[in-house]
Amino acid sequence: AQSVTQPDIHITVSEGASLELRCNYSYGATPYLFWYVQSPGQGLQLLLKYFSGDTLVQGIKGFEAEFKRSQSSFNLRKPSVHWSDAAEYFCAVAAPMEYGNKLVFGAGTILRVKS
């Protein structure tokens, strides 16, 4: 069965500082990988996705993520955080075609931005 681990429940960074949110997955092959962001009281917005190909993927709002097969990781990064980035971030995996559109989510990381 697939699983996703986000080891950091909360992260606080200063505005303008760099950010890295960690995500590790468990799956027998290469899954589809996603990062979503959720602001309070809102649904989920897709930041970026990895299906295949280049292991460094660019997303919206200046985010990027790198797929590392050897480490079963898909960490999210941003070089300079803005106060508006404060939100909860979810890493998710899906088994290609095997389970249709079923996403398995990590527990989420709450990002706080201090000025």
Added chain:
Amino acid sequence: KAGVTQTPRYLIKTRGQQVTLSCSPISGHRSVSWYQQTPGQGLQFLFEYFSETQRNKGNFPGRFSGRQFSNSRSEMNVSTLELGDSALYLCASSLDRGDNEQFFGPGTRLTVL
């Protein structure tokens, strides 16, 4: 193009009642999935519908059910509500089953008293 819409946005019910939540996918999207989000269990997959058929089901009791109509709109129903059913219910749509890019609606916040 309009996004995924969910109605109602907020709902308060009492234990033992039943509830129906509605989801309208993005125009042209044929797959609709439902997720439950709670502070304790996080985001959990409920079920997926495609071409009016349930294609995939998560680990939830039979009190949770759903359906999809010919226009791809979907409803989910929870019968005999329990306090633990209080959650944010999120609907997501995607173009097809092989296309795993899912777009989420704002959710329906269900409170069971």
